[in-house]
Amino acid sequence: xxxxxxxxxxxxxxxxxxxxxxxxxxxxxxxxxxxxxxxxxxxxxxxxxxxxxxxxxxxxxxxxxxxxxxxxxxxxxxxxxxxxxxxxxxxxxxxxxxxxxxxxxxxxxxxxxxxxxxxxxxxxxxxxxxxxxxxxxxxxxxxxxxxxxxxxxxxxxxxxxxxxxxxxxxxxxxxxxxxxxxxxxxxxxxxxxxxxxxxxxxxxxxxxxxxxxxxxxxxxxxxxxxxxxxxxxxxxxxxxxxxxxxxxxxxxxxxxxxxxxxxxxxxxxxxxxxxxxxxxxxxxxxxxxxxxxxxxxxxxxxxxxxxxxxxxxxxxxxxxxxxxxxxxxxxxxxxxxxxxxxxxxxxxxxxxxxxxxxxxxxxxxxxxxxxxxxxxxxxxxxxxxxxxxxxxxxxxxxxxxxxxxxxxxxxxxxxxxxxxxxxx
Amino acid sequence: xxxxxxxxxxxxxxxxxxxxxxxxxxxxxxxxxxxxxxxxxxxxxxxxxxxxxxxxxxxxxxxxxxxxxxxxxxxxxxxxxxxxxxxxxxxxxxxxxxxxxxxxxxxxxxxxxxxxxxxxxxxxxxxxxxxxxxxxxxxxxxxxxxxxxxxxxxxxxxxxxxxxxxxxxxxxxxxxxxxxxxxxxxxxxxxxxxxxxxxxxxxxxxxxxxxxxxxxxxxxxxxxxxxxxxxxxxxxxxxxxxxxxxxxxxxxxxxxxxxxxxxxxxxxxxxxxxxxxxxxxxxxxxxx
Numbered sequence: 001x002x003x004x005x006x007x008x009x010x011x012x013x014x015x016x017x018x019x020x021x022x023x024x025x026x027x028x029x030x031x032x033x034x035x036x037x038x039x040x041x042x043x044x045x046x047x048x049x050x051x052x053x054x055x056x057x058x059x060x061x062x063x064x065x066x067x068x069x070x071x072x073x074x075x076x077x078x079x080x081x082x083x084x085x086x087x088x089x090x091x092x093x094x095x096x097x098x099x100x101x102x103x104x105x106x107x108x109x110x111x112x113x114x115x116x117x118x119x120x121x122x123x124x125x126x127x128x129x130x131x132x133x134x135x136x137x138x139x140x141x142x143x144x145x146x147x148x149x150x151x152x153x154x155x156x157x158x159x160x161x162x163x164x165x166x167x168x169x170x171x172x173x174x175x176x177x178x179x180x181x182x183x184x185x186x187x188x189x190x191x192x193x194x195x196x197x198x199x200x201x202x203x204x205x206x207x208x209x210x211x212x213x214x215x216x217x218x219x220x221x222x223x224x225x226x227x228x229x230x231x232x233x234x235x236x237x238x239x240x241x242x243x244x245x246x247x248x249x250x251x252x253x254x255x256x257x258x259x260x261x262x263x264x265x266x267x268x269x270x271x272x273x274x275x276x277x278x279x280x281x282x283x284x285x286x287x288x289x290x291x292x293x294x295x296x297x298x299x300x301x302x303x304x305x306x307x308x309x310x311x312x313x314x315x316x317x318x319x320x321x322x323x324x325x326x327x328x329x330x331x332x333x334x335x336x337x338x339x340x341x342x343x344x345x346x347x348x349x350x351x352x353x354x355x356x357x358x359x360x361x362x363x364x365x366x367x368x369x370x371x372x373x374x375x376x377x378x379x380x381x382x383x384x385x386x387x388x389x390x391x392x393x394x395x396x397x398x399x400x401x402x403x404x405x406x407x408x409x410x411x412x413x414x415x416x417x418x419x420x421x422x423x424x
Numbered sequence: 425x426x427x428x429x430x431x432x433x434x435x436x437x438x439x440x441x442x443x444x445x446x447x448x449x450x451x452x453x454x455x456x457x458x459x460x461x462x463x464x465x466x467x468x469x470x471x472x473x474x475x476x477x478x479x480x481x482x483x484x485x486x487x488x489x490x491x492x493x494x495x496x497x498x499x500x501x502x503x504x505x506x507x508x509x510x511x512x513x514x515x516x517x518x519x520x521x522x523x524x525x526x527x528x529x530x531x532x533x534x535x536x537x538x539x540x541x542x543x544x545x546x547x548x549x550x551x552x553x554x555x556x557x558x559x560x561x562x563x564x565x566x567x568x569x570x571x572x573x574x575x576x577x578x579x580x581x582x583x584x585x586x587x588x589x590x591x592x593x594x595x596x597x598x599x600x601x602x603x604x605x606x607x608x609x610x611x612x613x614x615x616x617x618x619x620x621x622x623x624x625x626x627x628x629x630x631x632x633x634x635x636x637x638x639x640x641x642x643x644x645x646x647x648x649x650x651x652x653x654x655x656x657x658x659x660x661x662x663x664x665x666x667x668x669x670x671x672x673x674x675x676x677x678x679x680x681x682x683x684x685x686x687x688x689x690x691x692x693x694x695x696x697x698x699x700x701x702x703x704x705x706x707x708x709x710x711x712x
Contacts (some may be wrong), residue, residue, distance in 0.1 A: 056538060307555040312515060315568045316545035316625065325567075328555060371594070 043403065051398025056185035057148040058140045059114065059174060061093040065126060067134035076130050086119040086126075091142055097179065098170060109167060115142040117187070117199040123133040140181065145197040145209060147171055151180065154389055161387070188397065192363050197390030198393035200383070200396055208278060208358070208373030209347060209405075215282020215369055216346050220289040221339055227290075228297025233323050243272070252291035259288045260355025268356060274422065275357040276372035284352050289342040296338020300331035318336045333420040342412035344406050376402045455706065462529075464629055464659040465491035465510060470524035472505055472514065479505050481683045483524070487629070487676075492651060492693065495671035497680035503663045506680070506684070507631050510661065511547040512540050525663045545572050549623035552634040554614035556606035556621070561598050563587060564606040564617055568625035584624055593621035593650050612643025619650065623658070630654065634660040636669065648673050667707055671695050679703045 069084050071077055091111050095101065101110055118141035125139070126132055147164045148170060149155045157168030174180050191201030235241045263284035267273045273280045304327050312322040353359070357384065358374050366373035374382070380402065383395045450458055463486040470483040480502045487493050487510075495503040505514070512533060514520045526533045533543055545568070555563050565585045568574075569674075575581035585602075589595040594616040598604070615635055618675060622630055636644040651660060651673050664670050670677055678688040679702075687694060687703045698704045705711055 088546075233492070294648040307551065307553060308557065310516075310551060311514070311557065313513065314549035314551070315571070315621065316541050317567075317571055318541050321571055324710060325571075330558065 009038055013179050028310060043400075045345070046396045046399050046403070050400050052392055053188060053255060053393040054185050055152075056187065057143045057151045058181045058183055059118075059143050059147075060181055061090060061095070061139050061141055062096070062215045063122065063139045064094045064132055064136045065089065070133045075132060078127075081130075081133075082123065084123075084126075084405065085186050086122040090114055090118055090139075093139075096422065097177075099169075099412050103117055104305035106166065107152050109164065110170060113144055113147050113167065113170065115144045115198045116196060117194075118142045137158065140183070142187070142198050143180070145388055151175070151182070151390045152393075154393075166202055175269045178273065185268075188394065192365050192375070193361060193382070194363065197386075197394060199389045200391070200394060202376065202401060204362055205374050205379035205398075207365050208266075208281075208362070210374040211366060211369050212281040212285065212353075212375055213343060215278055216285040216289060217339070217343055218228050219283065219286035220293055221284075222343065224290050224293030224339070225297055225335060228294045228321055229302060229328070231294070232298045232301040232409050233327065250292050252295060254288075255351075256278065256288055257286050257351040260352030263352065263356045264289070266376045274361050274363070274370050274372070276374070278366065279369040280356050281353050281358050281373075282369065284356060285346040285349060286413035287344050288349070288352065289339075292342035292345070293335070295341050295351060296341070297331070297335045300334025300338070303334065304330045311398045327407060333417045335391050336420065337417050340409055340416075344409045347375075347409065348377055348402065348406060350375075353378055354381075376405070428511050435505060439575075441510075443556065446569060451705040454678045461530060462489050465526065465528045465661075467506075468507070468525040470509065470522070470526060471507060472502075472523075473521040473585040474517075474518045478505065479683050480509075483685055483686060485678050485688055487659060487661055489628075490655060490657065491656050492662060492674040492678065494674035494677045495661065495663045495680060496665075496667055496670050496677060496706070499665075501680040503680050504633055507633055507663050509662055510629070510631055511544050511549055515540065528553065539698060543582045545625050546627055547629045548625065548627035550615070550618050550622055550630065550632045550635050553638050554612050554618050556609070556617050558605065558607055560603045561609075561617060562602040565620050568621060572625055573632075574625060583690060588620040591650075591654070592616045593646060594620055597703075610643075610644060612639050615639060615643070616648060616650065619647070619654075623654070627658065629659045629661065634663050634665060644669070647690065667695075681706070 066089075070080050072080060079404055084300065091107075091114070094110060094114060095107065098110065099109055119143065123141060143151075146155065146167075150157065150163045150168065155162055156161045157165050159165070163171070171180075187201050188199060190203050191199055192204030194200040231241065231244065263280055267280050267283060269276055308326050308330065309322055312326045317325065353375055358371060360374065361380050361382070362372050362374050364371070380395055380398045381396060383391045437445045467485050469581040470480060471478060472480040477514050483504075483506060485493075495507060508514045509522055509526060510533075514522055522534070527548070528543075531538070536617050559567070559568065559617075565588050566581055566678055569581060569584050575584055586599075589598065596611060597613060598609070606614065611615060617639075618633075619630075636647050639647065648669065651662065654660060655675075660698060662670075662674065664673075674691045676689070677691045679686045679694065679700075681700045681702050687698060689699070694703065694709060698707060
C-alpha cells in the first residue's frame with residue numbers, strides 16, 4: 001500500500017468512527033427526548049383538563065338573617081342557630097334577584113342553581129360569628145356543579161340537558177350583574193368525598209393515604225432492613241440462603257393484585273380485621289414493599305467497602321457493633337432511597353386495595369387506622385367512574401395532586417441521599 | 425529445593441539455633457532480665473487451609489515480647505495468612521481452616537472460653553491500605569476505648585485520645601482539628617491515625633500487615649521511627665515486602681517461602697549469614 005492510500009484509508013476509518021460516535025450519542029438523546037416527551041404529554045394533558053377544577057363558581061348573595069328565628073327571648077339560642085332553615089334564607093335572597101319568577105316550577109328550577117352545601121357553609125358561619133344574627137350579610141354561596149360547568153363552558157343550555165334555557169338566562173343575568181365569582185376551590189382540599197361534585201374533596205382520601213403509608217412504612221422498613229442485614233452480614237452462604245434470595249427477587253415482581261387477594265383471604269376472612277381500614281391496606285402494601293427494601297438494602301450493605309469492616313473487627317468490635325456502628329451508617333443513604341422508592345410505588349397502588357374493600361364511598365375523614373378509608377388512587381378511580389360532568393376535571397386535578405405527592409417523595413429521597421452521603 | 429533434602433540432624437540444628445538466637449537477641453537489646461525472654465505469642469504445628477488448598481505448613485514461630493518481629497518472603501508465601509491467624513482475623517474468611525496451636529502468654533487463642541472480641545482488643549492490627557473510619561479524627565481514636573469501656577468520663581477519653589495521637593506522632597499536626605474527618609488526611613497521616621487508633625486500647629501486641637507499602641518514603645520513615653519507639657511498650661509483628669525495612673526495624677526475622685518458615689532468626693543473622701540457600705537467594709534479590 002502506498003503512503004497516500006494508507007493515509008486516505010485511515011482518514012476514511014476516522015470519519016466513519018466519528019459518525020458512529022455521533023450516532024451513538026444521538027440514540028441516547030432520542031431516548032431521553034421520547035421519555036421527556038411522554039412525561040410532558042401526560043402532565044400537559046392532565047393539567048389542561050384539570051386546572052379548571054381548582055376554580056369554583058360562587059354566587060354572591062345578600063342574605064338576611066332574621067333575628068326572631070335565631071334568638072329566643074332576645075338571647076342567642078344555640079339550638080336555634082343550628083336548626084334554623086338556612087336554605088330558605090339563601091333561596092329567598094336568590095328570589096330577590098329575580099322578582100319576576102313566580103311559578104313553583106320555575107322557582108324550584110332556580111333553587112337548583114345553589115349547591116346543597118351552601119346552606120351548611122352559612123350555618124357554620126353563623127354559629128362561629130354570632131354577631132351576624134339580625135343583620136343582612138353578603139354571603140358567597142357555592143353554586144351547583146351544573147352552574148359551575150355551564151360557566152366553564154363544559155355544558156350547553158338546552159332542553160333535556162342539565163341546564164335549561166331558562167336557567168341559562170338566569171345564570172347570564174347573574175353574571176352580568178356581577179353576582180358570580182370564580183374563586184379558589186377550597187372544597188377540593190378540605191372536604192371528604194361527596195355525591196355533589198362541587199362539594200367533593202380529597203382530604204378524606206389524602207388522610208387515608210397518609211394513614212395507610214404510615215402503617216406500610218412502619219411495618220416494612222424495620223423488617224426489610226433487619227432482613228437485609230441478616231442476609232448480607234450474618235447468614236451463611238449456602239443453598240438455603242440462595243433459595244431465599246431467589247424467592248425475594250421473585251416476590252418483587254409479583255403483580256400487586258395478588259397481594260390484595262392475600263389480604264382478602266387471610267387478613268379479612270381469616271383474621272377478621274376491619275374491612276376498608278388503612279390497617280389492612282397498610283399490611284398488604286407492606287408485604288408488597290418488603291422485597292424492594294430488602295433488595296435495595298442488600299445492595300447498599302454490599303457496597304460498603306470490606307476495609308471498613310476489617311478495621312472495625314480488628315479493633316475488637318463485636319459483629320453487632322460492626323454492623324450498627326460502621327456498616328449501617330454508610331449503607332443508610334442507599335437503604336433510604338430504596339425505602340422511599342418502595343413507598344412511592346405503594347402510594348400509587350390501586351388494585352390490591354380494591355380487593356380489600358378500600359373502594360367504598362367514604363364521606364367521613366378517617367381518624368385512625370381502623371376507620372374505613374380510601375386512598376388517593378382509588379379516589380381517582382371512583383371519580384373517573386362518576387357520571388357528573390364536573391368530575392371529569394376533578395379526576396384530572398386529583399391525578400395532578402397524586403403526581404405532585406409522588407414527585408415530592410422522590411425529591412425528598414434525592415435530598416436525603418445527598419445529605420447523608422459520605423465519602424470514604 | 426525441598427526440605428526433605430535436608431538431613432534430619434541439620435534440621436534439628438536449625439531449631440536449636442533459633443532458640444539460642446532469641447537469648448542472644450535479648451542480650452543484644454540490652455534487657456536486664458534474669459529469666460529468658462518471654463515469648464509473647466507462639467505457634468506450634470500451625471496449618472492453614474483455604475478450602476482444600478493448604479496455605480501454611482507446620483509453622484512454628486515464637487514472637488518475643490517488646491520487640492519487633494519481621495515476616496519477609498516473596499508474594500503469596502503466606503505471611504499475611506500467618507499474621508491474620510494471630511488475632512483470628514481468618515475467622516471472618518469463609519472456608520478458612522486453622523489447625524495447630526497458637527498461644528498468647530501461654531493460653532490458647534482458640535480456647536472455647538476465650539472471647540474473640542477481647543482477644544482482638546489485646547492484639548491490634550494495622551492494615552496495608554490505611555482505613556480510618558469515616559468519622560472525625562477524635563472519634564476514630566476514641567472508638568476502641570468507647571466500645572471496650574476504657575474511659576469512665578469525657579476527660580479520661582480525651583486523655584487517651586491525646587496520648588495515643590502523641591505516641592503516634594500525629595498530635596501536633598491535628599490537635600487543632602480533631603473534629604475534621606479522618607479520611608481527609610494524607611496517606612501517611614491516615615496510617616498514623618490507624619496506628620493511634622490501634623494503640624488507644626493499649627493492646628499487648630500490634631500486628632502490622634505491610635503498613636508502609638502504600639506510602640511515600642518520607643511517610644515510611646516516620647512510621648519506621650514510630651515502630652522503633654513503640655517497641656519499648658508493645659510487641660510488634662510486621663509483614664514487609666521491603667527487606668531493607670525489615671533489616672532497619674526488626675530484631676527477629678522469619679523468612680517465609682511457599683507456606684513454610686524457611687528460616688527464623690535474629691535479624692542481623694538472617695541478613696549477614698543466612699543458613700538456608702533460599703534465604704540467601706531471596707535477600708540477594710535472585711528471586712522474590
